[in-house]
Amino acid sequence: MASLKELKGRINSVKSTQKITKAKQMVAAAKLRKAQAAAEAARPYAARLAEVMASLAGKVSGDSAPKLLAGTGSDQRHLLVVVNTDKGLCGGLNSNIVKEAKAQARALIAAGKSVEFFLVGRKGRAPIRRDFADQIGGGFDTSTVRDPGFAEAEAIASELMAKFESGSFDVAHLIFAEFKSALAQDPLTQQLIPVPAPATASESGAVVEYEPGEEEILEELLPRYVKTQIFGALLEIAASEQGASMTAMDNATRNAGELIDKLTIQYNRSRQAAITTELVEIIAGAEAL
Amino acid sequence: MAAAKIAFDLVSPERLLLSVQADMVTVPGAEGYMGVMAGHSPLVATLRAGMIDVLIDGKDDRYFIRGGFAEISPAKITVLAEEAIPMTELDLAVLDQRIADAQEDEIAAKTDRDRQAAGQMVDDLKLVRAAF
Numbered sequence: 028m029a030s031l032k033e034l035k036g037r038i039n040s041v042k043s044t045q046k047i048t049k050a051k052q053m054v055a056a057a058k059l060r061k062a063q064a065a066a067e068a069a070r071p072y073a074a075r076l077a078e079v080m081a082s083l084a085g086k087v088s089g090d091s092a093p094k095l096l097a098g099t100g101s102d103q104r105h106l107l108v109v110v111n112t113d114k115g116l117c118g119g120l121n122s123n124i125v126k127e128a129k130a131q132a133r134a135l136i137a138a139g140k141s142v143e144f145f146l147v148g149r150k151g152r153a154p155i156r157r158d159f160a161d162q163i164g165g166g167f168d169t170s171t172v173r174d175p176g177f178a179e180a181e182a183i184a185s186e187l188m189a190k191f192e193s194g195s196f197d198v199a200h201l202i203f204a205e206f207k208s209a210l211a212q213d214p215l216t217q218q219l220i221p222v223p224a225p226a227t228a229s230e231s232g233a234v235v236e237y238e239p240g241e242e243e244i245l246e247e248l249l250p251r252y253v254k255t256q257i258f259g260a261l262l263e264i265a266a267s268e269q270g271a272s273m274t275a276m277d278n279a280t281r282n283a284g285e286l287i288d289k290l291t292i293q294y295n296r297s298r299q300a301a302i303t304t305e306l307v308e309i310i311a312g313a314e315a316l
Numbered sequence: 317m318a319a320a321k322i323a324f325d326l327v328s329p330e331r332l333l334l335s336v337q338a339d340m341v342t343v344p345g346a347e348g349y350m351g352v353m354a355g356h357s358p359l360v361a362t363l364r365a366g367m368i369d370v371l372i373d374g375k376d377d378r379y380f381i382r383g384g385f386a387e388i389s390p391a392k393i394t395v396l397a398e399e400a401i402p403m404t405e406l407d408l409a410v411l412d413q414r415i416a417d418a419q420e421d422e423i424a425a426k427t428d429r430d431r432q433a434a435g436q437m438v439d440d441l442k443l444v445r446a447a448f
Contacts, residue, residue, distance in 0.1 A: 071325075071332045075387070
């Protein structure tokens with residue numbers, strides 16, 4: 028059995044761990060509200076953009092469609108854009124995203140396609156490098172800014188589109204975690220390039236004019252759509268990170284509390300045992316006289 | 317038609333800036349400024365950098381936008397702006413920064429089309445700055 032002093036040391040160390048997890052939990056709770064609001068505020072833009080896209084994509088099709096919409100005509104080389112967080116202490120969030128990414132990669136490789144990774148965020152690098160060291164084609168560091176915003180999304184999108192233009196991949200998928208609630212963040216895979224043709228056809232038969240022309244608008248709209256998708260993913264991951272962190276830290280705080288209780292009981296028992304032994308010794312000594 | 321109002325939504329990637337009933341909205345279309353009132357024929361247009369003018373009951377609100385789209389139907393106009401700043405929050409330093417960015421883009425542009433677009437952006441921004 029551990030000595031009293033050792034037990035006391037352990038109780039103190041668990042207590043300070045609990046303080047840290049509790050602080051992190053409260054920080055995450057405060058940040059979550061902001062991140063969630065940002066993610067929700069960005070949704071109208073994405074939704075409207077998708078609407079305009081849907082009505083346009085129906086009109087411009089066939090040979091005249093831009094490459095971003097029509098694709099390269101092949102689906103041999105796939106690029107997986109994996110968006111992770113920059114910081115840890117958020118439970119299983121990053122490992123879930125990485126798991127999803129690896130599953131997608133394996134499925135594609137099994138189907139005879141080649142796969143390349145593009146990693147956004149620091150926490151995905153190490154685990155993906157472990158299994159697919161040769162397939163990491165590039166990445167983007169979001170850890171230099173506090174809250175990745177539209178500027179970062181723009182930078183990522185233009186890098187991806189440059190790669191696409193130069194023909195280094197045919198299809199790009201975006202893998203990130205969708206924020207559902209503080210308890211649930213689901214890893215999600217979305218096709219990014221070529222832009223998936225929206226399922227809903229244009230609503231009414233009203234004649235819509237386009238200025239300057241359908242193709243010019245579509246050509247401007249598609250890159251913006253890609254940017255918006257990435258921006259959405261960055262916001263979702265930010266909200267997911269805080270949500271997951273809050274839940275994980277709540278659990279950790281509770282576990283630390285349980286551990287402290289257990290150790291305290293053990294500490295008290297051994298203290299009592301020591302006192303009893305001492306008493307028995309004194310009494311035994313007195314009787315012997 | 318004078319009394320009819322048109323619903324106007326101004327959306328930037330970050331948030332929904334404005335959602336109001338306006339008398340007239342003037343937007344910087346790719347082929348010149350245009351005023352949109354209720355009953356406008358359906359139109360989708362690209363926008364240049366410039367000012368949006370929202371007229372409500374004789375008072376007007378101004379917003380700076382840096383490119384985007386307008387989707388117009390008889391009862392509604394939606395502007396999807398790349399970046400939108402209310403006039404009250406806009407200052408010259410921000411504008412100068414945008415101009416400098418656009419000029420950098422113009423120099424860094426790889427294709428003629430990109431260069432042209434960036435050049436257009438510089439010109440448009442300078443116009444806004446001159447009017448400021």
